[in-house]
């Protein structure tokens with residue numbers, strides 16, 4: 001049975017990498033997919049991973065009918081075996097409904113990847129609709145870590161190095177940005193609640209110093 005699957009996790013946990021791996025493994029077996037993305041850091045019409053891989057994708061612009069686009073491609077004779085969607089949190093709820101229709105009426109698997117919550121811990125509308133409609137929810141296995149060593153579960157936004165909890169929901173950006181910019185850091189819930197980023201906590205390296213060696 002074709003499925004709508006939502007793979008979610010914090011920023012920087014390997015979602016785009018997994019999307020590229022699924023695309024690669026399927027194309028190695030002759031299956032052709034359509035890859036959608038929205039507002040990837042690498043630019044319009046790109047799906048990029050921090051591991052350095054990047055591939056062409058169709059920019060799922062606001063207002064674009066994803067179901068209609070796929071029907072158009074297939075009616076022109078294009079082979080479409082599955083659909084991959086990265087940065088799915090940025091899609092409108094109606095576009096997620098269109099993806100569910102792709103599964104049910106075109107019989108294609110749809111693999112969507114995205115973060116569930118924003119820097120205020122509120123669901124993105126696209127992610128909310130995916131949680132409501134997906135056949136299956138998958139949490140990424142490679143866990144991003146908070147500076148304290150706990151599993152990171154939340155995304156913090158920093159402005160000038162300081163965590164903020166007000167602002168526009170969508171600001172494209174990255175982790176490990178210079179302090180002056182808008183940046184992001186993944187945190188455990190405890191430290192997100194306390195607004196305690198790595199800089200605010202003056203956290204050092206997680207690994208303890210080596211024991212002093214006595215050369216006596």
Ligand SMILES: Nc1ncnc2c1ncn2[C@@H]1O[C@H](COP(=O)(O)OP(=O)(O)O)[C@@H](O)[C@H]1O
Pocket residue numbers: 009010011012013014015016017018048049050051142144
């Ligand atoms: N230099 C590196 N060596 C090994 N793994 C890396 C390196 N840089 C990034 N990664 C891996 O890539 C992951 C981020 O992948 P990416 O697909 O860009 O994440 P996401 O799409 O979830 O934001 C990191 O969690 C880490 O596991």
Ligand SMILES: Cc1cn([C@H]2C[C@H](O)[C@@H](COP(=O)(O)O)O2)c(=O)[nH]c1=O
Pocket residue numbers: 010011012015016039041114115117118119120155156157169170171172173174184
């Ligand atoms: C938390 C949060 C994130 N974003 C943006 C920042 C990035 O451009 C993407 C997430 O990309 P990733 O591949 O998962 O690292 O989302 C945002 O716009 N608003 C937010 O609150």
